[in-house]
Amino acid sequence: MLRFAHIDILWGLLAIPVFLFLFWEVSRWKRKAIKKLGDRHVVKEMMPDVSFSRPWLKFILFALAYSLCIIGAADPQIGSKVEEVKRKGADLMILLDVSNSMLAQDLAPSRLENAKRAVSQLIDNLHSDRIGLIVFAGQAYVQLPMTTDYSAAKLFLSTVNTNMVPTQGTAIGAAIDLGMRSFDFKNGTGKAMIIITDGENHEDDAVAAAKNATDKDVSIHVIGVGSVAGAPIPYYQDGKQMGFRMEEDGKTQVLSKLSEDMCKEIAAAGNGSYVRATNANSGLNLVMDQIGKIQRKTVDSKNFKDFEDRFQFFLGCALLLLVIEFFISNRKSQRLSNLKLFEVKNT
Structure with a gap:
């Protein structure tokens, strides 16, 4: 059985669509700014080291890390022990x-x-x-x-x-x-x-x-x-x-x-x-x-007696994603740029 110790914190997940909207608006503003400079392909050739896809990758990693942090803060718990309890009631x-x-x-x-x-x-x-x-x-x-x-x-x-x-x-x-x-x-x-x-x-x-x-x-x-x-x-x-x-x-x-x-x-x-x-x-x-x-009639019921916290897994994964996002640069990797797997050499 899965439950959250602080389920109200999960409302924080509603901020993700807001982040996505803001990121999309910033990206659109950048595209308009580049378009004003001239042809998009020409501008890209003038900025060979700038990556236009990595910001999206960094945003996805950030959104995933944020989601995992919210879930971890809500403290997911798993019922680890089921015990049959006899109770009498009226x-x-x-x-x-x-x-x-x-x-x-x-x-x-x-x-x-x-x-x-x-x-x-x-x-x-x-x-x-x-x-x-x-x-x-x-x-x-x-x-x-x-x-x-x-x-x-x-x-x-x-x-x-x-x-x-x-x-x-x-x-x-x-x-x-x-x-x-x-x-x-x-x-x-x-x-x-x-x-x-x-x-x-x-x-x-x-x-x-x-x-x-x-x-x-x-x-x-x-x-x-x-x-x-x-x-x-x-x-x-x-x-x-x-x-x-x-x-x-x-x-x-x-x-x-x-x-x-x-x-x-x-x-x-x-x-x-x-x-x-x-x-x-x-x-x-x-x-x-x-x-x-x-x-008072005896009634048999099953109760989850013990619950174990599982927030450590979510917070650990969130920290790992944030570290990865931190080390990803917005600039292209020179080694990957020089690696042209599909280029046909003239002989």
Whole structure:
């Protein structure tokens, strides 16, 4: 298996067409200058020691050396050892509430940012499990399909915000149903969902959806974010907080409260656990202890364990070509010029 340790450096190869264009323009300018002096063949006879082909040879050597330098700097590596690794994994789907109520700041810096930080820490602790991400408000969308690419998972997580779902609300049941459709039940691995929400479900029957999930051996765990006392919901304009959302009377702030009863009902129906998040503890560790008990299927995979650098070969060849190019003169060799293999001698 071949790979490059610094693959971005290969973009430097795009400079070769630029070099070729510049060299061609300089060569054309020289030809025009010679043409102004007179007939091209006569000018060549007047400059017998000047070679018109060697500059091209020197340029070709330079271009090859430059290409080899770029490839060498990218550090090509060859996988030298293949090892069959047995790993055990499960499927874990995160259902993240992105309704406007998640902007409440009873958890610092906000419910949503607190939840995203906790999920990011969870991803850092995963090894062989697959993870997916669903965001929901009034509707649910798959933000990240099931994957073991944890770097991609953190990238997609960083883009989550309350503006990504156009319909406001909290459709937990729809998110559970979408999560069930996103699982691959043919692979035989254990499956679980983690719902992170303030529990203000107004759209559907989340408890019924959780019961349907348990029929397929999918456990559902709930992490409640927010406070029972509630907190006002801020609104933003151009990234700046402009105030808090108000009731229709324009005098009373809209308070968003954590609905613990709803969260507990969903967790109980989903044969899972409920944990309330705080500023000091996200609750994910307790949930993951429960998820750790689910079945993990053994999967065989082949990994290239060791990679050996091969940049030395490319840099060595580049250095050799540059040395050769350096010693090639633009003037003709007198010995080669005097060597006339095809000249017919008169007898």
